[in-house]
Amino acid sequence: MLRVLLAKDLRRAWRNPLPWLINLLVPLAMTALLGMVFGGGGEGGSLGKVRFAVVNENHSRFSDFLRRAAGSLSQTNVSGLQLEPVFMDRTNALREINANQLSAVVIIPTNFGRDYLTARVPVQLELLKNPAESIHPAVIEEMLGVVVTAMNELSRNFHDDFPEWRSVFAGKDDYHQISFLIERVGDQLKSAEKIIKPPLVGYTKDETETASLAADGKKPAPAKRDELHATFAFLLVGLAAMFLLFLGQNAMTDLHREIRKRTFERYQTMHQDIWRFLVSKIIFAVVMLLICSVVMLGGGGLIFEIHWQHPLALLALAVGYAGFVAGLSATLVALVTDERRAAVLNNVAGMGIGIIGGCAFPARNLPAFLREQLTPLIPSNWFVETARHLQSGDPAAAGWGWVLCKLILGGVVLTALAAVLFRRKFKVGLRA
Amino acid sequence: MSLLKVAHLSKTFGAVRAVEDVNFVVRPGEIYGLLGPNGAGKTTTISMLSGLLAPDAGEVLVAGTALAADPQKAKRIMGVVPQELAIYEELTGRENLEFWGRMAGLSARDARARTEQLLASLTLSDRGNDAVKKYSGGMKRRINLGCALLHRPQLLLLDEPTVGIDPQARLNILEFIRDLRTGGTAILYTTHYLEEAESLCSRIGIIDHGRLLAEGTFAELQERLGGDRLFVLEADFKNTTPEAWPGFLQRFRLLQQTERQIVVAALGVRDPADCFKELLNLPVPVENVTLKRPSLNDVFLQLTGRELRE
Numbered sequence: 001m002l003r004v005l006l007a008k009d010l011r012r013a014w015r016n017p018l019p020w021l022i023n024l025l026v027p028l029a030m031t032a033l034l035g036m037v038f039g040g041g042g043e044g045g046s047l048g049k050v051r052f053a054v055v056n057e058n059h060s061r062f063s064d065f066l067r068r069a070a071g072s073l074s075q076t077n078v079s080g081l082q083l084e085p086v087f088m089d090r091t092n093a094l095r096e097i098n099a100n101q102l103s104a105v106v107i108i109p110t111n112f113g114r115d116y117l118t119a120r121v122p123v124q125l126e127l128l129k130n131p132a133e134s135i136h137p138a139v140i141e142e143m144l145g146v147v148v149t150a151m152n153e154l155s156r157n158f159h160d161d162f163p164e165w166r167s168v169f170a171g172k173d174d175y176h177q178i179s180f181l182i183e184r185v186g187d188q189l190k191s192a193e194k195i196i197k198p199p200l201v202g203y204t205k206d207e208t209e210t211a212s213l214a215a216d217g218k219k220p221a222p223a224k225r226d227e228l229h230a231t232f233a234f235l236l237v238g239l240a241a242m243f244l245l246f247l248g249q250n251a252m253t254d255l256h257r258e259i260r261k262r263t264f265e266r267y268q269t270m271h272q273d274i275w276r277f278l279v280s281k282i283i284f285a286v287v288m289l290l291i292c293s294v295v296m297l298g299g300g301g302l303i304f305e306i307h308w309q310h311p312l313a314l315l316a317l318a319v320g321y322a323g324f325v326a327g328l329s330a331t332l333v334a335l336v337t338d339e340r341r342a343a344v345l346n347n348v349a350g351m352g353i354g355i356i357g358g359c360a361f362p363a364r365n366l367p368a369f370l371r372e373q374l375t376p377l378i379p380s381n382w383f384v385e386t387a388r389h390l391q392s393g394d395p396a397a398a399g400w401g402w403v404l405c406k407l408i409l410g411g412v413v414l415t416a417l418a419a420v421l422f423r424r425k426f427k428v429g430l431r432a
Numbered sequence: 433m434s435l436l437k438v439a440h441l442s443k444t445f446g447a448v449r450a451v452e453d454v455n456f457v458v459r460p461g462e463i464y465g466l467l468g469p470n471g472a473g474k475t476t477t478i479s480m481l482s483g484l485l486a487p488d489a490g491e492v493l494v495a496g497t498a499l500a501a502d503p504q505k506a507k508r509i510m511g512v513v514p515q516e517l518a519i520y521e522e523l524t525g526r527e528n529l530e531f532w533g534r535m536a537g538l539s540a541r542d543a544r545a546r547t548e549q550l551l552a553s554l555t556l557s558d559r560g561n562d563a564v565k566k567y568s569g570g571m572k573r574r575i576n577l578g579c580a581l582l583h584r585p586q587l588l589l590l591d592e593p594t595v596g597i598d599p600q601a602r603l604n605i606l607e608f609i610r611d612l613r614t615g616g617t618a619i620l621y622t623t624h625y626l627e628e629a630e631s632l633c634s635r636i637g638i639i640d641h642g643r644l645l646a647e648g649t650f651a652e653l654q655e656r657l658g659g660d661r662l663f664v665l666e667a668d669f670k671n672t673t674p675e676a677w678p679g680f681l682q683r684f685r686l687l688q689q690t691e692r693q694i695v696v697a698a699l700g701v702r703d704p705a706d707c708f709k710e711l712l713n714l715p716v717p718v719e720n721v722t723l724k725r726p727s728l729n730d731v732f733l734q735l736t737g738r739e740l741r742e
Contacts, residue, residue: 008520008523008531262514269483269512426484
């Protein structure tokens with residue numbers, strides 16, 4: 001009979017596939033969107049090339065110096081960023097930014113060098129950002145901010161030398177003067193070395209563990225060639241757990257329909273026990289949730305080149321978690337059979353469990369009470385933390401089998417609870 | 433022997449007594465009609481009989497076995513046709529029948545064979561492969577009915593199976609139900625349509641506000657009103673008290689009085705012509721006297737003081 005019930009639901013889903021397609025496509029779209037933000041594989045770093053124009057309207061040696069400094073950026077790769085400065089006049093720069101060929105335009109205005117070195121009037125560098133982009137122009141703006149800060153500090157600390165530098169840039173001094181100036185600036189910079197380059201506190205991973213793994217013949221963890229990929233993998237697990245909570249509730253709206261359409265009642269006029277009916281709904285929901293998990297975790301991993309360290313264990317955990325979510329959703333339906341009121345409860349429950357369970361952001365960021373008392377009790381947290389431990393190679397991941405058992409047991413208990421609640425509701429008259 | 437026996441059945445929802453001390457039996461080959469207006473307690477009664485609702489008091493015996501003691505046994509021989517359509521609109525008529533046949537315990541082969549029989553009986557064979565959502569209201573009602581018949585139940589509970597469909601479709605369903613009776617099925621049929629109860633049911637129970645007010649064959653119910661004829665008098669009866677008319681209550685029973693009309697039944701077996709003469713000689717100038725057969729509405733009126741159609 002379970003097979004007949006499942007076949008009926010599958011046939012109905014096949015005849016009306018749109019809700020299920022949306023359920024599958026939405027998480028895939030969200031995964032793709034977040035993946036593009038955090039990492040997309042391939043060369044050139046996670047943000048790709050940032051093409052920007054430098055317009056030099058000053059035409060002095062000083063601005064040429066700045067221009068050459070900007071040109072040298074194309075040889076550097078700053079934290080995964082590859083910069084591509086191009087040099088052109090204002091008209092061409094405006095045309096290209098309107099044609100979406102540039103992320104930003106930096107304009108060195110007329111008399112910039114003279115005004116800066118004389119410090120008679122405040123100087124400004126002009127920045128035009130491409131409104132069609134958000135990240136690349138922001139990067140250029142930040143870098144320009146750094147340049148402006150550096151120039152302000154230079155002005156503050158080397159103001160007395162500026163007249164001499166002015167004459168250097170005007171071409172009036174000989175090499176003796178220039179070398180004397182450079183030596184003096186060098187001495188000043190050396191005396192401020194501790195301020196310019198303060199000692200930084202940091203940490204490095206113990207490489208001996210990685211080496212010993214390689215010696216065992218097992219594949220060592222791949223080098224983190226892109227920290228953003230690791231961040232995305234970390235987030236993807238939590239997002240998947242959160243999405244599955246809401247998808248599970250969507251899957252169980254079919255139970256609401258069966259109540260509303262009185263087909264559940266009709267079943268009960270034929271059978272005293274309702275557990276088979278419920279279990280068929282649970283199995284159906286688990287199947288759909290598993291497909292969604294594969295789409296999100298597997299598809300996300302394929303598209304964004306995330307190498308899942310223990311895919312089978314992760315899949316098993318996903319099955320267990322899907323069972324828990326399906327059982328929880330069935331219980332929520334049994335508690336509130338009215339579809340509209342249930343939608344409110346489902347959203348609140350989903351958000352609450354997701355946030356307290358550490359799906360949306362790491363549990364360590366939660367208030368102490370939640371973090372210490374509630375989070376460890378939430379099955380979403382068990383799934384998310386175990387999956388993250390599996391991915392990071394944390395020894396705590398060794399207990400994934402026990403977590404799987406807990407998730408399955410949780411699903412079974414919730415399904416039984418749903419059956420008890422439905423039985424009670426039927427006794428007093430079940431109505432949607 | 434009765435297939436269904438209901439004794440002192442009661443159900444209360446808060447302060448509302450939905451069903452109160454209802455007693456009746458349904459025998460094999462009989463259609464027992466439960467007639468009452470909306471809110472009378474018909475659906476609540478059916479829900480308790482089908483095991484959907486637990487009664488607060490009373491007993492239900494199905495083929496001699498208490499429903500509470502062995503509900504699964506009772507459900508095996510029972511078929512329930514709910515008032516609302518309880519079918520899957522995405523599936524075809526054939527798929528719906530086969531599914532509910534499997535739910536009723538039939539094997540796949542038996543369910544398929546029985547489905548074909550029912551589709552033919554319900555004259556839906558040519559539409560069996562269409563999705564139910566494309567069916568007309570009458571066709572959906574027929575499929576709804578068929579889904580309860582796959583396992584050939586000995587007891588059939590029908591809760592207003594013709595509500596909301598056109599007269600022709602209703603006639604087809606009533607004809608189908610009549611044929612079921614000939615096979616020995618005991619049928620409990622709830623309705624608020626007088627003509628259905630009159631034409632279809634062997635015995636009728638009149639229910640209102642949760643209480644079974646009267647039951648019997650149509651003739652027995654008519655007899656409650658004093659025979660098989662009623663007299664309808666039209667005149668100005670405002671500020672009149674027929675009870676005060678000399679000898680009136682010794683010869684007639686007053687069933688209903690309005691400002692322009694009274695309905696009376698003759699007491700005892702009397703010649704209608706004599707009754708006419710006496711009525712025309714009443715202290716009030718009578719404008720019109722009509723003779724009619726009592727209907728169920730008249731019975732309901734006499735029992736409750738209001739018409740069933742209100």
